[in-house]
Amino acid sequence: KTEVEWWHAMGGALGQKVNEIAADFNAGQSEYEIKPVYKGSYAETMTSAIAAFRAKQQPAIVQVFEVGTATMMGAKQVIYPVHELMEDTKEPFDSGHYLSAVTGYYTTSDGKMVSMPFNSSTPVLYYNKDMFKKAGIESAPKTWKEMEQVSKQLIASGAQCGFSTTWQSWTQIENFGARNNVAMASNNNGFDGFDSEFQFNREPFVKHIERLQKWSESGIFKYGGRQSSGMPLFYTQECAMTMGSSAGLSGIQESMAGVDVGVAELPYDDTLIMKPQNTIIGGASLWALRGHDSEQYKGVAQFFSYLSSAEVQADWHQFTGYLPITTEAYELTQKEGFYDQNPGTDIAVLQMTSVEPTANSKGVRFGNFLQVRDIINQELEAVWAGNKSAKQGLDDAVRLGNQQLRRFERTQK
């Protein structure tokens, strides 16, 4: 059998599911053997793959989170674009089968799909229905104003904190911009060129971070750390709500057995918009890397087709909370009655697809965004700690972030 290595960042139950998918593919044919290898966090996986490429030890497939998209696209000698790979290996492939909200993120400006969608998520609001009931609140808040009111009611009924968040740049900057139709950078959020400038120190963002800072003094908001480290504040029922990946649902079910948890759409700011925009995706996609032989690439192509089949995608979506990346997988899940039996599991897909995306909500594309996210984390942490005003923190993040964009721009000349 021809071996094909697949480096990924899926730990715990997600990792087990990845192993199962690979094993099923391996058992279903006799030519190729997909070998999944867990490489740690998203950032670690991406860094290892880049280092491995330099040492000519790269895997044929690597999972890269959405943050790394522009950097990967810019590494032209490293990546084997999916549309090219499928064509070269004569694997039937139609990018029209995928949800446009997903493909838009992984497609070049001339319409070519460069990486294979796999685990796309979007941020949603999770709320503890038991705590809501105790506070006499009937439904989840829809706007940021309601987030404040509801949090105050929850605290009055004994909750220690209203809400927390995970992945703060993703939920409170990138998706805050998308949901409220405000650009976080020039050049259509980076899609139209490398000379983009960040703009998330403009008024709508400053006001948002200012209120979060104010709310963090009174317990309405509590910061719980980078990436998903804030989840335990929700698991332990210290905070009654949190904002996080749609794929957080399996972790919630595992950690909060017996607690009634609801899923709702991400709040919007009704001073900025009457009808909220879609949110943008997160999660990751699969990149084929150059330097392997044609037999291995045939295996990669077949495996990509297998992964995108309605059955595999529908099962992955239902198990994890990641979006169904194809229309067929969505329809199959509907037909199976999954959404009726599991209320809230369709919120993410509806929030992503029920309105036509605008230039401000179709996604973001920034080189060195991994480094920029670190900068945003660092500056927001200074704001939460009371060491900087919201304006100062965002000004500094924009200034330092722009330096990263310029550094990336120089590599693309």
Ligand SMILES: O=P(O)(O)OC[C@H](O)CO
């Ligand atoms: O937890 P995930 O896989 O949905 O990823 C969340 C964020 O998109 C990471 O940038």
